[in-house]
Amino acid sequence: xxxxxxxxxxxxQPVGSPLSxxxxxxxxxxxxxxxxxxxxxxxxxxxxxxxxxxxxxSEVPQNLSASRPQDRQFILSSKKLLLxxxxxxxxxxxxxxxxxxxxxxxxxxxxxx
Amino acid sequence: xxxxxQNSGPLSVPEGAIASLNCxxxxxxxxxxxWYRQYSGKSPELIMFIYSNGDKEDGRFTAQLNKASxxxxxxxxxxxxSDSATYLCxxxxxxxxxxxxxxxxxxxxxx
Numbered sequence: 219x220x221x222x223x224x225x226x227x228x229x230x231q232p233v234g235s236p237l238s239x240x241x242x243x244x245x246x247x248x249x250x251x252x253x254x255x256x257x258x259x260x261x262x263x264x265x266x267x268x269x270x271x272x273x274x275x276s277e278v279p280q281n282l283s284a285s286r287p288q289d290r291q292f293i294l295s296s297k298k299l300l301l302x303x304x305x306x307x308x309x310x311x312x313x314x315x316x317x318x319x320x321x322x323x324x325x326x327x328x329x330x331x
Numbered sequence: 332x333x334x335x336x337q338n339s340g341p342l343s344v345p346e347g348a349i350a351s352l353n354c355x356x357x358x359x360x361x362x363x364x365x366w367y368r369q370y371s372g373k374s375p376e377l378i379m380f381i382y383s384n385g386d387k388e389d390g391r392f393t394a395q396l397n398k399a400s401x402x403x404x405x406x407x408x409x410x411x412x413s414d415s416a417t418y419l420c421x422x423x424x425x426x427x428x429x430x431x432x433x434x435x436x437x438x439x440x441x442x
Binding site: 250260261262264267269277308312316317318319320321322323324325327 | 362363365372373374375376377380382419421423428429430432433434435
């Protein structure tokens with residue numbers, strides 16, 4: 219069966235510091251991969267999605283970036299964090315093809331000080 | 332702008348009752364519809380999906396879809412305190428790779 223791993227679970231970073239969050243999927247090949255952010259008490263905001271290695275679509279302009287160096291690895295990065303980057307970051311995967319359900323990792327709770 | 336709307340709640344129901352959660356969406360061409368459950372501090376968990384008009388049942392859960400009226404609902408029968416969570420409606424609006432999520436409805440089941 220498929221599993222998705224996301225780490226770290228929690229992270230406290232100072233303003234202006236860099237960020238790297240990693241997500242890996244097991245048990246499937248060529249998945250679609252997604253990064254979401256959920257602010258406290260809010261809905262899910264899609265940040266990036268990828269349909270293949272090196273293919274990244276950005277949904278919201280901001281100081282974050284994403285990369286997909288391997289088929290089942292998705293990385294979210296920032297060179298300099300802002301206070302507004304605080305939130306709950308979720309990685310998800312789906313099978314290829316339209317209309318597929320997405321399955322989420324456990325998330326990373328990021329606090330910026 | 333393509334939107335998914337949900338009543339934020341909280342919706343309070345007594346234990347054993349039927350909880351009815353509703354969702355409307357803006358894009359008439361939407362094809363796939365999903366319900367996720369999110370416990371406080373946890374990630375969303377897929378509980379139901381529906382692609383065709385009508386009802387789809389899975390245990391205590393029933394998803395209902397009416398494309399003409401552009402709404403999808405989730406019924407939870409015999410509600411339990413463990414069902415207390417935020418329920419997110421998600422719609423695939425372009426039959427592509429992206430889902431649009433509603434903000435969620437908070438459900439509280441009181442024993």
